[in-house]
Amino acid sequence: MVTELLATSTTTASSITDTDWAEFAAELRPTKTFHGLGDGVVREGARLIRKGDADYETARQVWNAMHQRYPLAIVEAAGAADVVATVNFAREHDLPITPRCGGHSIPGLSTVDDGIILDLSRMRAIQIDPVRKTARVEGGALLGELDHESQAFGLATVGGQISNTGVAGLTLNGGWGWLARRFGYTVDNLISAQVVTADGRLLNASKDENPDLFWGLRGGGGNFGVVTLFEFQLFEVGPxxxxxxxxxxxxxxxxxxxxxxxxxxxxxxxxxxxxxxxxxxxxxxxxxxxxxxxxxxxxxxxxxxxxxxxxxxxxxxxxxxxxxxxxxxxxxxxxxxxxxxxxxxxxxxxxxxxxxxxxxxxxxxxxxxxxxxxxxxxxxxxxxxxxxxxxxxxxxxxxxxxxxxxxxxxxxxxxxxxxxxxxxxxxxxxxxxxxxxxxxxxxxxTGDLGEDLVRDAYGRSVYERLREVKRTYDPQNLFRMNQNIVP
Ligand SMILES: Cc1cc2nc3c(=O)[nH]c(=O)nc-3n(C[C@H](O)[C@H](O)[C@H](O)COP(=O)(O)OP(=O)(O)OC[C@H]3O[C@@H](n4cnc5c(N)ncnc54)[C@H](O)[C@@H]3O)c2cc1C
Known part of the structure; x- marks a missing residue:
């Protein structure tokens, strides 16, 4: 069944004051003219869009129109610092929070009632290293952007079949596409990641650094934090x-x-x-x-x-x-x-x-x-x-x-x-x-949710190991708008 997630919170909209919101907004990267090289160019910063703001209706939508939810705010982060500030704000106010990359979640996991959508669509930079055949991809990039950048060098990694699916959501739960029979799933080609965890730290995850977190990311979905940067292996493909x-x-x-x-x-x-x-x-x-x-x-x-x-x-x-x-x-x-x-x-x-x-x-x-x-x-x-x-x-x-x-x-x-x-x-x-x-x-x-479904998907022993990683990095289950691993 389509189970509505209980992303409940003890906080109500009215218990967060305008001063709280203003202090939070002041922590986000401003949109302003920075004086230096490129003088006079207005740099886009983060945006905080609250219920009642002009862009709220558009900003809360996700791909699947079946899921109409009403967050307290949508934060369009411009960098990892904004992600840290938003995670801290959500945790301190006991607000459900969900990252949104491409917004393609079929059960609507990138939107949430009475919480915060952490929208990463301003974080889409991609760097290709054509010699090492790798790509560094920010956490809000879309598959078509990754294909565009890597194909300029005759390279590609395994993605999905639709260009506006988010790299992040697709990768963290597997990721298959036209190249997967040759090169495996997208997660098989993840080399490292940077993650903002529930306590607001920015951690590197790879086989050498925080290997338990890296293991969890390769299939455990958005359970362990907000990925701000992915590094992928690329292969010669086409063009x-x-x-x-x-x-x-x-x-x-x-x-x-x-x-x-x-x-x-x-x-x-x-x-x-x-x-x-x-x-x-x-x-x-x-x-x-x-x-x-x-x-x-x-x-x-x-x-x-x-x-x-x-x-x-x-x-x-x-x-x-x-x-x-x-x-x-x-x-x-x-x-x-x-x-x-x-x-x-x-x-x-x-x-x-x-x-x-x-x-x-x-x-x-x-x-x-x-x-x-x-x-x-x-x-x-x-x-x-x-x-x-x-x-x-x-x-x-x-x-x-x-x-x-x-x-x-x-x-x-x-x-x-x-x-x-x-x-x-x-x-x-x-x-x-x-x-x-x-x-x-x-x-x-799958369009469905629920602990049994998630446990069956991984099998008992892997699920229990994922729970250990969850207890290490998100013991309070701040990140629960996902195929949730209950700590
Ligand atoms: C039209 C369409 C085509 C698809 N095609 C394919 C396909 O070819 N192959 C395939 O494997 N799958 C495919 N999918 C499924 C797709 O992989 C999932 O829906 C995936 O969740 C989409 O990723 P997203 O970033 O767009 O999701 P979003 O809706 O943005 O996010 C979904 C969840 O992912 C997590 N998440 C998102 N961003 C981050 C982040 N930066 N850090 C941590 N967690 C994050 C969060 O838990 C979030 O709730 C398709 C889906 C659609 C709707």
Missing amino acids: LVYGGQISWPIEKAIDLLKFYREWGPRQVEELTTEVIAWHTEEEDGSLSDQAVISMSLCFSGDPKDLDDALAELLAFSPDDMVVEAEWLPYAVLQTQYDEFLRHGFNTYYKYGVLDDLSDEFLETAFNGWLTKKSNHTFMTLGYWGGAMSRAGDDVPFPRNKEPWRAVTEIRWEEAHERDENVQWAHDYWSSIEGYFSTKNQYLNF
Whole structure:
């Protein structure tokens, strides 16, 4: 179920005086003209936006319109000092606080009632080291910005599939994308981080410094503090990759899924694919009444290997196939679904993993999807595996051995459509969840919350180790707007 988080606080809005707020605001980086080189240039500082301020309505919104919450304030931090000041203010006033990077949290974790949203969108600097092949990325940067900077040097790290997802939220709970079959999850490629912890310290975390914190960050989400800086390993990628989608009439869906079951595991690791059953958008933005079944793909290998990589797929029902795939810059491919998954929809996700796919599962999953309440709702089935399944460093992120991922994104436009869509999602999911191999969830991809769900996601022993790290760095659970590890 969608459980509303109880981010309760003993403080009420009225118990924080205007003087308290004014003193806090005075600690934040000012917007002013600094005299020095570049005289006369006004430097943007932090912004404190309180309930009632002109920009409040816009500033409190997150990607998923289903989550309408009313924070006391939104702080747009301009640097680590602002992050420290905000964390201290929240702790001293017993206010729930949540960092916000891209605002893409599906259960709406980057917004909070009667607390503080610590918005990092002014902290988006990125530095690439093309020799060491690393990137230093501030805690508010978006994936598309990281791709842009690194692709200028023919490099990339593993991100997600949408360019305006936040680097921070995606990384801290795993992070998969088109390159993950080659290079593992985003967390597998995290080298170090700087974190503001609940007591207001700025700590380095790496294998050598605060290694317990570094371990926790690689899968433990936003539980241990606010990450102000990430350092990632980069790889040579593209800049051109072959990507897009190949579609067939929806009547071919079951045949395509059965074909994929055989072919998916034989794909080279440079190729990543997902089947999508969906209604695509027309040029005017309206949804087509007619659903299609598509294979979405990205091939990032040597161009001379493309024909072999796709030969079997292109032999599947060629007469009614529509190919909308081409060689294009990797950074452009990363924007292909941005508009389709734009801000402002109401969205709820369900997720499951499988060892293998029976006929019965494929038919039940697909035929069930056809009964959806909204044509915005789509289902995907992906064969992941590759480097994602191989043992890497000891990290808390649950590295499933099951290679198949089924995700249904339940989406609707108007708030009043919520109940029927969420109910449909639960009925649909109960018809297929018996086929899944484990209760283990990908915490970035579930619309649900709750301690049992989090414990099941990590497994008991990893969860208990995460609790130890939580007790060390956030014993009072100041950071609880997340897939929470209860200290
Ligand atoms: C359209 C869309 C596409 C997606 N595609 C993918 C995909 O391809 N691959 C994938 O793996 N996932 C994907 N996701 C899921 C995504 O990884 C998660 O929703 C993730 O939380 C988004 O990160 P964010 O920074 O935008 O989140 P936000 O909503 O900004 O933050 C979510 C939570 O992350 C934590 N957090 C954020 N910033 C910080 C910080 N600086 N320090 C500490 N904690 C922080 C906090 O707990 C916060 O509550 C997608 C989600 C959406 C909505």
